[in-house]
Amino acid sequence: MNGAVREHRRVMEEHLGRKLLTNEIVHHVNGDRTDNQIENLVVMDRGAHSKKHFRLHEYRNRLKIENQELKAQLRMVKQNIRAMCNN
Numbered sequence: 001m002n003g004a005v006r007e008h009r010r011v012m013e014e015h016l017g018r019k020l021l022t023n024e025i026v027h028h029v030n031g032d033r034t035d036n037q038i039e040n041l042v043v044m045d046r047g048a049h050s051k052k053h054f055r056l057h058e059y060r061n062r063l064k065i066e067n068q069e070l071k072a073q074l075r076m077v078k079q080n081i082r083a084m085c086n087n
């Protein structure tokens with residue numbers, strides 16, 4: 001592990017005034033792992049943390065599919081507009 005990875009743990013330990021336990025994970029609320037401001041950090045136990053990331057992963061996949069569907073619809077709308085303009 002490099003220094004950057006440990007930084008968020010150091011910030012949280014300073015905030016709590018104690019060492020973190022090995023099963024305590026510091027999660028970045030806004031998803032930006034370089035943002036180690038205390039407002040962006042929250043302590044979670046290991047299990048809750050991996051569950052959260054699994055949900056985020058699923059959510060991102062759903063958004064990807066939705067985005068593809070919307071792009072396909074947009075293409076159709078554009079084609080329809082083009083066809084109407086050519087009449």
Ligand SMILES: [Zn+2]
Pocket residue numbers: 026027028049053
């Ligand atoms: Zn996390």
